[in-house]
Amino acid sequence: MPTTRRPAGRATSAAALAACAALVLAACSGGDDDADGGITVWIQEDLPDRVAATQEIVDGFTSASGIAVELVPVGEDQFNQLLISAAAAGDLPDVIGGVSLPQVRTLSANELLDVDAVAEVVQTLGEDTFTGRALELTRDGDAQLAVPSESWLQLLYYRTDLFEAAGLDPPTSYDAILAAAEELDTEDLAGFVGATAPGDAFTEQTFEHVALGNGCELVDEGGEVTLDSPACVEALDFYGTLVQEHSVPGAQDVDTVRASYFAGQAAMFIWSTFVLDEMAGLRNDAMPSCDECAENPAFLAENTGVVTAIDGPSGGEPAQFGEVTSWTVVGESDRDGAVAFVEHMMTDGYLDWIAIAPEGKVPVRVGTAENPTEFTDAWAELPVGVDTKAPLADFYAPEVLEALRAGPEGLSRWALEQGQGDLLGATQGEQPVATAVNEVSSGSEARSTAETAAEAVRSIQESVS
CATH class of the missing domain: 3.40.190.10 (Periplasmic binding protein-like II)
Structure with missing residues (x-):
């Protein structure tokens, strides 16, 4: 089974990142924009079918916005080392997707995030359209570190x-x-x-x-x-x-x-x-x-x-243990382009992103101001599977699906609420x-x-x- 489908592959070698990133921060210029004003986006999905599906969403964003996007799939087991290398070279991406909770804290501890840009996205989308717990777990005090997208x-x-x-x-x-x-x-x-x-x-x-x-x-x-x-x-x-x-x-x-x-x-x-x-x-x-x-x-x-x-x-x-994966904006990025992209991934592109693997992407943005349960309602009907596809509702009892919908609201994680998220990342x-x-x-x-x-x-x- 590919590691990207495993529940365990989301945060490895974080201790190495915590130790090394501090040494290379002086070299970071962050989000080295393309000459044409484009942005670079890393996603922690590297299976070909998932990359292709994400590229379709990205192409839709570029068509609508005129902002070119270089999509870079990053293997989960390579993420931290690539991040260290990119920071040392001053070539960090503008946006990172699929970021785990420990990774968010490690990025924050090393001052690699544009928390103001992240807060702008959340405020534009509406805090009340997210599960409160997902926002809490991706927040440090008053600083919103990432835009929570989905959970497993x-x-x-x-x-x-x-x-x-x-x-x-x-x-x-x-x-x-x-x-x-x-x-x-x-x-x-x-x-x-x-x-x-x-x-x-x-x-x-x-x-x-x-x-x-x-x-x-x-x-x-x-x-x-x-x-x-x-x-x-x-x-x-x-x-x-x-x-x-x-x-x-x-x-x-x-x-x-x-x-x-x-x-x-x-x-x-x-x-x-x-x-x-x-x-x-x-x-x-x-x-x-x-x-x-x-x-x-x-x-x-x-x-x-x-x-x-x-x-x-x-x-x-x-x-309840679980993981919330997020989009976040890297410091010194092309802020306007990055904000526009993340907003797209959480609105017009959201269900297409969730549809890549609905069984492991339970929405934590549950709906919109106009339709408060739009995304969770649609999630239950999205087809899942690899060689054969069908909605989860075709196989599982309603109480199972309801437990999955409600699960993200009750998530707990070690160390995050105690302000020790960097320790959680380092123990991995x-x-x-x-x-x-x-x-x-x-x-x-x-x-x-x-x-x-x-x-x-x-x-x-x-x-x-």
Whole structure:
């Protein structure tokens, strides 16, 4: 599966960017405009079909505005290094699209953003046309750092047919998840499968999703690392127990987790919304292979429920992990052209952009002043898939689609609200949390593992402070 479809590929080597960008800022002239007044736009999409679809949107903008655009697709695993090189050469783009929350904070920490231009776009579009949570997560104090565009969500998926047959409640809490895993776990069926591979952002994201609902935070309001807090120890212990006693053997990554569920070998799994089209049998190289899927490739989609927010025993309320990706304007860019382009991508070009991958681009600009739900209403009817295309509504129950629509409003992320977004970005390079998850999943004691991970995060924090 290409990395651009993985939930884990959005923020790697941010520590290197944080360290290097500061050294090259003096050389930055930013957004080196073409002689004809054009702009350069980077997008973190490099699959040919997505680049082609984006180019069509860009061509429409150029036709309407007269502003030439050089579109540069950037691979997710190359983004930070290319950004460092461009900054050193004084050749930064004018606009960057598909920017993750940690990347937004790293760009901001290195003073690479034109926050006034970003604020102008948001004000023109209308703050009340966005989900409030998306604006909060892309804001630092009073400064709007990026224009939030879409989100993908981390979800707990479960077999509704198996749960109903066993008389089990939906797995919305630690207790319910563990009870279901114990009840459904057999020689042929794992109660749960989740990521455990060390050094993998997908493992960190999966655990953060589980941990947030237990009140486990990376740092507290004062910026002190709290990964070794009782709430985090409890979350690690819960996940370790779940995996050791009720999962499949071996380290699990983004591909093997999906494969187990698709083969009908797991009752629950955690993955992003990018799996929805594949689960419906719309992608030939990632088809469900369960026994029932031979006659009905959409069997799993029709018999899968989703849990957005998980509730832990020490948490105040259920919490939801996800990512918001944004458009942002680079400092010293062709401001007028950049602002016009981003406004186009959030208006006339918005649904075409969302349509590139609706399963992983849930709109966070929900509508317009005239039609407050225009974009979310249209999103549910957009065709998804690769080799076969059809709307999500053809396969998933209305309550699933409603959960996806509402999900962005309840997103939480470690460190952002505590003003430590640069730390979140920096941890993506070393992945101490993924290492801790792998260790407890292999039998290590949760408290000592949490303490080791916390010390690693503290060391990273010192390096970026």
